[in-house]
Amino acid sequence: MASFIQLLVSGLATGAIYALIAVGFTLLWQTSQTINFAQGEFVMLPAFFVLAAMNAGAPFWMAVLIGIALSIVILGILFKIIIVDPMIKYGVLPLVISTIALSLFLKESAKDFYSSQAQPFPALVPAIDIRIFDAVVSTQSLAVLAVAIVTVVALNLLLNKTRLGRQMQATAQNATLARILGVPVRRMVLYTFLLNAVLVAVASILVSPIYLAKFTNGETLGIAAFIAAIIGGFNQVRGAVLGGVILGVLDNLSAAYISSQYRGAFPLIILIIVILLRPQGLLGRIEERSV
Amino acid sequence: MFRSALFAPVVVAGLGLTSPVLAQSTVYIPAILELSGAGAVSGTNFRDGMLLAIDEINAKGGILGKKIDTPLLDTQSDAGTSRAQVQKVLDNKPYVILGPVFSGSVLVDMLLTQQAEIPEIVGGEAAAITQKGNPYVFRTSFGQQFSMPKIANYMRDGIKAKTVAVLWVNNDFGKGGRDTFIKEMNSRNIKVVADISTESGQADFSADVVKLKGANADAIFVYLNEEESARFLREAKKQGIDKPLVGETTLLGQKVIDLAAGAANGVRGHVGLTVDAPIPAVQEFAEKFKRRFNYACDHNGIKGYTAVYFIKHVTEKIGKFDSKAFAQAAHGITITPKDEPGILMEATWDKNGDIDRISFLGEVVDGKQKIVETLPKLGN
Amino acid sequence: MMRLGGIVVAIASAAAIAAPFFLKPYGIFLISTWAVLTIAAIGLNLTLGYAGQISLAQGAFVGIGAYTVALLVPAGVPFFAAFMAAGLLSFAIGWVLGYPALRVQHHYLAFVTLAFSTLVFLVLRNEEWLTNGIYGIAGTPRPTLLGWQTGAARDFYFLCLGVLALLSLATWWMLRSPWGRAFVALRENPVRALSLGLDTRRYTLMAFAIGSSLGGLSGALYAPLVQFIEPSSFTLGLSFNLLLMVIVGGSGNFFGPFVGALIAVLLPEWLRVTQGYYLIVYAAAVMVMMAFCPAGVLGLIERAGGMLRPPRKAAGAFTDGAAT
Numbered sequence: 001m002a003s004f005i006q007l008l009v010s011g012l013a014t015g016a017i018y019a020l021i022a023v024g025f026t027l028l029w030q031t032s033q034t035i036n037f038a039q040g041e042f043v044m045l046p047a048f049f050v051l052a053a054m055n056a057g058a059p060f061w062m063a064v065l066i067g068i069a070l071s072i073v074i075l076g077i078l079f080k081i082i083i084v085d086p087m088i089k090y091g092v093l094p095l096v097i098s099t100i101a102l103s104l105f106l107k108e109s110a111k112d113f114y115s116s117q118a119q120p121f122p123a124l125v126p127a128i129d130i131r132i133f134d135a136v137v138s139t140q141s142l143a144v145l146a147v148a149i150v151t152v153v154a155l156n157l158l159l160n161k162t163r164l165g166r167q168m169q170a171t172a173q174n175a176t177l178a179r180i181l182g183v184p185v186r187r188m189v190l191y192t193f194l195l196n197a198v199l200v201a202v203a204s205i206l207v208s209p210i211y212l213a214k215f216t217n218g219e220t221l222g223i224a225a226f227i228a229a230i231i232g233g234f235n236q237v238r239g240a241v242l243g244g245v246i247l248g249v250l251d252n253l254s255a256a257y258i259s260s261q262y263r264g265a266f267p268l269i270i271l272i273i274v275i276l277l278r279p280q281g282l283l284g285r286i287e288e289r290s291v
Numbered sequence: 292m293f294r295s296a297l298f299a300p301v302v303v304a305g306l307g308l309t310s311p312v313l314a315q316s317t318v319y320i321p322a323i324l325e326l327s328g329a330g331a332v333s334g335t336n337f338r339d340g341m342l343l344a345i346d347e348i349n350a351k352g353g354i355l356g357k358k359i360d361t362p363l364l365d366t367q368s369d370a371g372t373s374r375a376q377v378q379k380v381l382d383n384k385p386y387v388i389l390g391p392v393f394s395g396s397v398l399v400d401m402l403l404t405q406q407a408e409i410p411e412i413v414g415g416e417a418a419a420i421t422q423k424g425n426p427y428v429f430r431t432s433f434g435q436q437f438s439m440p441k442i443a444n445y446m447r448d449g450i451k452a453k454t455v456a457v458l459w460v461n462n463d464f465g466k467g468g469r470d471t472f473i474k475e476m477n478s479r480n481i482k483v484v485a486d487i488s489t490e491s492g493q494a495d496f497s498a499d500v501v502k503l504k505g506a507n508a509d510a511i512f513v514y515l516n517e518e519e520s521a522r523f524l525r526e527a528k529k530q531g532i533d534k535p536l537v538g539e540t541t542l543l544g545q546k547v548i549d550l551a552a553g554a555a556n557g558v559r560g561h562v563g564l565t566v567d568a569p570i571p572a573v574q575e576f577a578e579k580f581k582r583r584f585n586y587a588c589d590h591n592g593i594k595g596y597t598a599v600y601f602i603k604h605v606t607e608k609i610g611k612f613d614s615k616a617f618a619q620a621a622h623g624i625t626i627t628p629k630d631e632p633g634i635l636m637e638a639t640w641d642k643n644g645d646i647d648r649i650s651f652l653g654e655v656v657d658g659k660q661k662i663v664e665t666l667p668k669l670g671n
Numbered sequence: 672m673m674r675l676g677g678i679v680v681a682i683a684s685a686a687a688i689a690a691p692f693f694l695k696p697y698g699i700f701l702i703s704t705w706a707v708l709t710i711a712a713i714g715l716n717l718t719l720g721y722a723g724q725i726s727l728a729q730g731a732f733v734g735i736g737a738y739t740v741a742l743l744v745p746a747g748v749p750f751f752a753a754f755m756a757a758g759l760l761s762f763a764i765g766w767v768l769g770y771p772a773l774r775v776q777h778h779y780l781a782f783v784t785l786a787f788s789t790l791v792f793l794v795l796r797n798e799e800w801l802t803n804g805i806y807g808i809a810g811t812p813r814p815t816l817l818g819w820q821t822g823a824a825r826d827f828y829f830l831c832l833g834v835l836a837l838l839s840l841a842t843w844w845m846l847r848s849p850w851g852r853a854f855v856a857l858r859e860n861p862v863r864a865l866s867l868g869l870d871t872r873r874y875t876l877m878a879f880a881i882g883s884s885l886g887g888l889s890g891a892l893y894a895p896l897v898q899f900i901e902p903s904s905f906t907l908g909l910s911f912n913l914l915l916m917v918i919v920g921g922s923g924n925f926f927g928p929f930v931g932a933l934i935a936v937l938l939p940e941w942l943r944v945t946q947g948y949y950l951i952v953y954a955a956a957v958m959v960m961m962a963f964c965p966a967g968v969l970g971l972i973e974r975a976g977g978m979l980r981p982p983r984k985a986a987g988a989f990t991d992g993a994a995t
Contacts, residue, residue, distance in 0.1 A: 007498055014495050086962040087961055087965065092777070093922075093965075094965035096725070097915065097918050098958050098962070105958070108327065115586065116335045118332075118550065120549065120552070129529050136530050212521070215331075220492060223785075223789075251495070255498035260488045261461065261488045262797060263490070264793060265790055268786035269786075269790070271782060275772075275775055275782060276771050276774070279776070369904055370903075371904055374700075378697040378700050382697045395806070395807055395901050398899060399898065402810065419806075463805050466804065466806070
């Protein structure tokens with residue numbers, strides 16, 4: 001029983017990371033039909049911004065801020081202006097191709113301009129191990145969980161209780177109608193990109209102490225984001241969170257109790273089942289507007 | 292018609308119709324390595340060790356008066372691309388080929404280099420590489436068929452384990468090691484009670500540690516790549532694994548110790564090639580490498596460095612750039628650091644191209660690798 | 672295509688036949704790779720460009736075909752039989768996969784095929800008893816057909832080229848047939864096709880299955896070409912590469928795959944002058960091309976040759992936000 005709890009707790013911690021990444025992914029999709037295949041690399045990169053800033057002499061806290069700022073500029077603004085805007089008029093597919101190319105671009109850039117070796121990354125909270133109900137959790141994992149929860153709550157508040165948030169929701173549900181109603185749609189879309197950039201930067205800083213900063217981090221994290229977002233449900237932020245958590249726990253449990261060689265298969269099978277039987281995901285609403 | 296008109300010369304150039312103009316004063320020793328993809332860490336380490344040696348040798352005038360010309364070709368960690376690259380260099384008549392590191396790529400390249408009778412100094416550790424009867428393949432690190440018996444002996448005699456659990460990474464490096472290790476365990480009547488595979492690049496080892504704890508073996512053999520080893524060690528410490536963790540260079544290297552931040556203490560194992568060996572020549576090499584490339588190299592860096600000096604020594608011995616003569620002379624040769632300082636440690640090559648060298652049993656104490664025992668060469 | 676196009680095709684064919692006599696073995700290997708990958712790209716073009724379905728599983732079908740041949744031929748099965756088996760098996764698996772999967776919308780299909788691709792990789796890697804697992808299968812022999820040994824580089828190239836020509840003609844004929852014209856109708860105007868009583872699902876499924884079988888046939892040639900196959904060669908990476916080939920060449924355009932595969936095979940060579948950075952340059956080039964000409968290289972040429980032809984309607988998958 002102790003081991004089951006251990007797996008559950010570790011799974012929740014990993015799942016919280018997936019959730020953060022999936023939330024941004026979902027937001028981008030909802031508001032601008034951007035299926036960002038580079039989302040994993042978006043999480044990989046900010047850690048390198050921070051490391052580069054530290055190499056240039058900045059103390060950690062400043063490097064983190066610089067990392068987030070660079071993330072907003074490059075992964076938010078530049079991404080939108082240079083890649084998404086010119087292509088969105090051609091439809092979904094060219095954009096998908098571009099984001100696939102972008103993921104390759106970012107991965108190779110990190111490898112060539114920084115290092116191919118994994119880099120240790122300083123932790124926000126010191127790594128102390130705590131015993132909870134017979135399971136050992138590190139404070140880092142708890143920090144990840146805490147930040148994820150805070151982020152989701154804040155996001156929900158933003159989207160539901162503020163005018164800005166409701167405008168963003170309107171843009172996501174029906175851009176044309178929103179525009180008619182006076183919502184500054186272009187600006188709302190921009191805000192989603194900025195929001196995603198912040199989320200991935202936060203995820204990056206939380207994840208890198210555990211995963212180590214490495215240029216290949218994006219590969220598994222990206223796929224995990226897609227799976228989490230789809231399983232949970234695309235049109236709800238809550239869905240992305242649930243999906244992430246399910247994925248993290250499921251991965252651990254299947255690796256421990258079923259087969260370690262096929263550990264990667266179970267999330268994929270669940271994904272296929274969800275798409276075929278309930279494409280709107282567990283928490284999603286059936287889309288009124290098809291994409 | 293502009294399409295065909297423009298395409299043609301560009302296509303022609305791209306297809307390698309124009310061969311590189313080889314200066315008379317250089318010797319063509321190309322390197323085919325994993326510079327991107329899953330093997331990038333190993334390939335870039337090998338490359339950098341190799342470049343260090345090449346620059347040193349060229350600064351002193353090269354081999355037999357000719358400077359070494361080593362273009363780098365990227366296999367992208369894919370066997371098909373590797374084969375294409377080997378075909379490309381063979382078209383230009385190389386003297387000797389360096390690399391690749393991934394055993395899969397090595398096996399496919401060997402088919403071609405054997406036919407062309409060009410020696411290849413590879414970084415792959417799979418046992419199969421030297422068991423195919425290819426007189427043109429050599430390596431500068433132990434094949435798994437040599438390192439695993441040493442570890443198995445340590446398990447049996449040093450730890451006196453009756454049961455063992457195996458944790459391995461599911462790529463050709465990890466699987467090859469695991470297969471060879473289990474064979475050695477079976478022949479020593481040590482029972483394998485857990486056989487756990489992990490994925491390359493895996494970050495979350497909690498499920499694996501849970502399984503290991505449940506298996507309750509006398510010792511745990513860990514055969515992962517460096518970064519995964521570090522992550523595993525942290526998780527193992529966190530959940531309180533108390534049985535001995537035994538591994539190879541990829542578990543005991545200083546790089547892993549640093550990344551694991553304290554979780555590596557108590558880990559033991561066999562190290563064939565390590566920058567932490569208590570040998571002044573190796574320490575000096577490690578210093579030079581760190582100074583030039585700004586990171587601590589892993590065993591692949593040493594493989595690359597010694598490979599170049601191996602080529603230099605054998606070539607000077609035969610006195611000419613003859614690929615076939617090279618292969619003949621290299622079988623059975625012993626090179627000592629006195630004759631060739633770049634070889635770092637005395638080494639003998641057998642008739643299969645495998646290397647025989649002293650190696651070490653080490654333990655991590657207080658964040659540093661301590662050599663506990665020096666194991667002699669298998670021959671003499 | 673107009674007469675101009677016909678002349679270009681004739682010249683290109685002549686070049687393809689003459690090329691190996693001017694190239695060293697490496698160059699011949701490259702163009703053989705081109706021929707083999709073009710077959711897979713043609714299949715994907717059917718699925719994507721004509722039927723408008725985003726498939727990320729084409730790489731897996733190449734793998735299935737490759738392993739089929741690599742396992743059957745050393746066991747004594749004649750190459751031709753193994754080749755057909757590869758195609759039939761891929762067709763069957765494509766049908767079974769497509770039957771439920773094509774019910775979902777385009778972007779969801781991308782994820783289903785993505786998951787399928789990774790699952791195939793896992794099976795190929797883990798089922799060592801069948802596939803020799805991670806170690807791969809080495810030394811698939813090149814076939815001898817009716818006394819003609821294809822072991823040498825040039826001979827094998829002509830085999831690949833011949834198969835490519837045959838399959839291209841077959842695809843061309845299929846697209847020109849009444850049945851094939853229904854595919855095109857689907858792409859141009861799905862709603863109208865429906866209103867005309869076409870069972871769109873059935874056509875899409877056929878396109879997907881045929882596209883997959885072409886992937887399998889491509890794999891059947893890949894095994895004797897490289898003579899070493901391992902599971903890692905057939906991961907998502909290959910599927911992405913094939914997708915890039917189809918799009919960059921010109922999705923929905925019959926000759927798109929030929930051009931796209933040529934670029935994909937040659938570009939890394941041209942870019943090697945940039946040393947280690949060529950992947951970065953390649954990725955950047957793809958992004959730039961997508962921004963300026965998503966209809967691919969052939970679309971660019973058509974636009975440049977602009978003239979009197981009415982603008983070609985973009986392939987169905989391109990239309991922004993339209994209902995399926």
